[in-house]
Amino acid sequence: MAEIDASVRVRYAPSPTGALHLGGARTALFNYLFARQKGGRFLLRIEDTDRSRFKPGSQASIEEGLQWLRMTWDEQPVVQSERKETYQQAAAVLLESGAAYRCFCTPARLEQMRAEQRARHEPERYDRRCRSIPKHESEARAAAGERFVVRQAMPIEGTTTFHDLVMGTVTFRNDTLDDHVLLKSDGFPTYHLAFAVDDHDMRISHVIRGDGWLPSAPKHLLLFQAFNWLPPAFAHLPLVLGPDKKPLAKRHGAKDVLEYREAGYLPEAVDNFIAFLGWSPGTEQDIFTLDELIKAFDLSKIQASPAIANLERLDWLNGQFIRRLNPEELASRLAPRMPEAAAEALKPLVPLVQERLRTLNEGPDMLRFFFEEPVLSKPEQLIPKGRDAAAASSALRMAVSTLSALPDWTPEAIDPALRGLAEKLGWPSRDLFMTLRVAITGRTVTPPLIESMSRLEKERSLTRLESAASILDSKAA
């Protein structure tokens, strides 16, 4: 399908300002899938040049999210704040060649300039006042300690065109490009400079990133040209919107993928889900393992329009993946959520719930009655419609005597015995089963009754039936 290209090197480059949310995870996943398919490398880069937005712990949390989703990166993550000198040297190169210049304008002047532009309904852009400062003067002022930033000198005319792997051919008029800042007065680079320098140093072959970057792509291309470097290929991903149609990344409290782990989702389901946000293999298969995704992935099949995350589909997918797990595996994933249950005790119970779980978190609720005595908070649930407490109580007692006479405690023995009892009582078997179900589990929605009883042990089952009968008696009295 896809030919191996070991020169493929891609990266996911989050800034450590928060958690890994679904949109970010998808960007990472597309990079990951592409790299693995081509036999290339998937790298990580931490874009922490903005000290004011830095959040301690964010990097660790993002890495944990990636690992949970089974995305492993290949080399030591590159951390931009550790490369300050490299960027400064790069800026010096551009200063020397004239592709960039020092700007001594103060923030106050820039603000005033923009206000005037606004008033005149002009585009708000740097007016390039410092671009004409002679080099020797610029150098002298810098040497004298005057604060400055370094700006990229954009071409005044012409157009910049590039072919985007997702968006197609995109053309920008150069006279609309701003002489943006490359190096801040604190000596840190802006995204643009760091991006070009790092992607070059890391030998990145394909830049797969959110389409928020599309408008600055021509600047980035021009930067590569200014350095005389071969630019990478670009693929801009449409964003992922929440159910409210607001970009996920911007929504207040965008969900950390680790919250999906807490909520009982399987990483393979989440991977499958986010892969289909804006991408489709073009076939009718909709359940993919990570390996299958790697094989099927195709950048050119990515949709150019934004996708809304349909969380109901995630629920369904999760159920599909839970059903595909082998029972031992499911047991081990359930175990951490059920500290009260011994791992060995859990295993035989898993087949009872595997078909009915949508999330791992539903397991404890469904299986709780095996590990603790049920509380009959609604004893009226023991009584079938149209009957009374006395009838239900006596049905329970008859069930006790019928069942206690059984030589074997197996579903094969319990089932016919109870059906026989229902017939004898003149009850529909569903009514009898519901009465017993509530007595045994305390709930109306449970795993199959017969199987549950057989695994509960005979004594415990009979005791619960007995005590349910007593509750009914005291209620009737």
Added chain:
RNA sequence: GGCCCGUUCGUCUAGCUGGUCCAGGACGCUGCCCUCUCAAGGCAGAAAUCAGCGGUUCGAAUCCGCUACGGGCUACCA
């Protein structure tokens, strides 16, 4: 305002080189079957005048243009 990008069932989408699409699949929804509850599973169904308008063509969801709407960017943020 300027610059870019987008627009197929409620949602994710198939549809890429025009006819086999009066538009296919999936989630969700409705009904039926199965059934000890709930699920799962099976079957059936409702659901998109392919944003609108013009053009090219024998023929357009598919090509072109315009308009509308949506979105992104427009910081010494990333």
